[in-house]
Amino acid sequence: MNSSVDASIAPSGPGAPGGPPSAASREPRASSLAGAWRRFLVRRLVGLVVNLALLVVVTFVIVRLIPGDPAAAIAGEDASQSQVDAVRVELGLDEPLPEQFLHYVVGVLHGDFGTSFHYQMPALDLVRAAAPYTITIAFASLVVFLVLGLAIGAAVGIITRGDRHRWLDHLFNVGAGLVASVPAYVQATLLIAVFAVWLAxxxxxxxxxxxxxxxxxxxxxxxxxxxxxxxxxxxxxxxAVVLEQDYMRSARGWRLPSLRLYAKHMMPNVLTTALTLSGIILTALLGSALIVEAVFAWPGLGTTTVQAIAQFKDYPVIRAAVFVIGAISLLFTLVIDIVLGILDPRTLGDSRG
Structure with missing residues (x-):
């Protein structure tokens, strides 16, 4: 019997080799994906709890590294030693460190970071008032650098594919490297000089x-x-790497429209790496915001933290602000990981065929 006859009698229904997958074959795949999501979320939530616990320890320890005595700062320059000691007792700074740490942990579990030494109000209330300002510029910056970074990088990658326009590739690498190497506070100063002072x-x-x-x-x-x-x-x-893949070469061979070629077939593979990188960049961005906010007198967590450190030695406000900044970073990173899992289930951590 020849091959054509063999092919004619070969099973071709659902579940057969070469045929469409049957419902039975789809169920294990769906079950496997659901299980991967469960394990992924459990891992991420456990990691979030561990990181928050470490953040509590760090925020307690970090204030001890700040030079200066908050009791002396509050009592004033002309205060006697007995007055400074009285303020220290009032603030609870005379207690042993383990006892202070225990009180701090219990307070954090109840959402209480203590009373501000300077403002005499709950430290978390001060941080709550400043947090929306920081979240606003941080989220806006995240959207801006993702959209523009992806658009510029993709455009240059497409234009310079296959060593085309090498001058543009070299110019882009030098320019991008130079801009990325300049600290944010220096860029803030230059922006003020150009757009606020010179151009007004x-x-x-x-x-x-x-x-x-x-x-x-x-x-x-x-x-x-x-x-x-x-x-x-x-x-x-x-x-540059994705455009040289076999499937992209085949797509170009089929003369697909540019929008479909790049938006549908190229960008999903590029987004995985870009979003992974954005989680790391976002953490650094929140750190830079502490200084940039001080440059622009922006009433966010950065300005609040700098004032609490430099002027008042306000331990409760410093702890609350650093904790909230760290928590925002952890939550943003978790959201990015979830988006990555939706775009590419391989990032969930399970190897599936």
């Missing part, structure tokens, strides 16, 4: 006289520029 287009610092959006342009730009350069460089490299 934007306010140099936050002021109720200006709208929130107008005042946020320069802080967001200062936080985003270096991140845009970093994401663009990584995206350009990923695009």
């Amino acid at each position: 287009w934007l306010p140099p610092a936050y002021s109720p006289a200006y709208g929130l959006g107008e005042s946020a342009v320069l802080p967001v730009a200062a936080l985003s520029l270096g991140c845009i350069a970093s994401v663009a460089r990584i995206t350009r490299r990923e695009v």
